[in-house]
Structures are given as C-alpha cells and as structure tokens.
Amino acid sequence: MMTPEIAADLVSEALGLVTRMVAVLVVPGLLVGLLVALFQAATQINEQTLSFLPRLLATLLVVALAGRWLVGSMMDFCISVFHRAATLVG
Template sequence: MSPELALTELRRALEVALWVGGPLLVTMLVVGVVVGIVQAATQINEPTIAFISKAVAMTAALFALGSFLLAYLVDYTTTLFQRIPHLIG
C-alpha cells in the first residue's frame, strides 16, 4: 500500500468520524450554551440541570439521527471491506 493510498483511507475514516460524531457534538454544544446562558441569567448554578438537559438532548438526537448515522457508518464499513483486496494487492 502506497503512502498516498494510506492517507486517502485515513482521510475517509476521519470524514466518516466527523459525519457520525458531528451532529451529536453540535447538539451538545448548542444545549450547553443555552443552558449556560439560562443558568447565568437566573443565577441557578446547579450542575445537575446541565447534565440532565444534555442527556435528554443526546437521547433525542440519537432517536432522530441514529438510523441515518448508522446507515452511513455501515455503508462506509461495507465499502471498506469490499476494497480490501484492492488495497492489499
């Protein structure tokens, strides 16, 4: 396997990781900022509120996007397994 091919495969793997993890991370970021602003405005500094709201948002995001993210990951894995003979030989 040439270095260019290895870098291409690594790039594809990183793109898949960003596509799968990105929406969940953005959800957590938005919820964290909103809860932080609300806590700063009301001066209620309870860490449980932030944790519970992030857990609920993550669960909702997984229910909404889980099938899409899993299908994307399975498609990438299937394609990678099909290309193994071409990568080795």
C-alpha cells in the same frame, strides 16, 4: 498492493466520517448546554446538575433521530473498505 496513496485516502475518509458522526452527536448537546448556561446566568441559579438532564435528553433525541443515518454511514464505509481490500488482494 496497497500504496501509501490508498492508505492515506482510507485514513482521510475514515477521519471525515468520524468527524461528521461526532459533530452530529456533540453539537446539539453543546447548544443545549449553552442555553442552560445562559438561563442560569440570567436567573443566577448556580446548580451544577441542572444542565445535565437537558444535555442528556438532547443527545438521546439526536441518537434517536440520526441513528439510522449514523449506522448507515458506518456500514457504507465498512462495505467500501471491504470492496477495496478485495480488489487490492486479487
């Protein structure tokens, strides 16, 4: 039988995993965007599309480097949920 405590634990664990995964993907893009914005402010280049390519490349690099960890974390969580479900049912 699933109790509210078990459900709250699963939701908390899922939100923590999603937060870590999003932070790994978004933070490098934010930092690169900040550096490009500082460069644009210093050189007074006001091109809107200039920051897109470096942010895209940073995000793709992070996906390439951390992809195995991201997928592994998601698989570990799914396996954990399925094991818990099996013990709750029978």
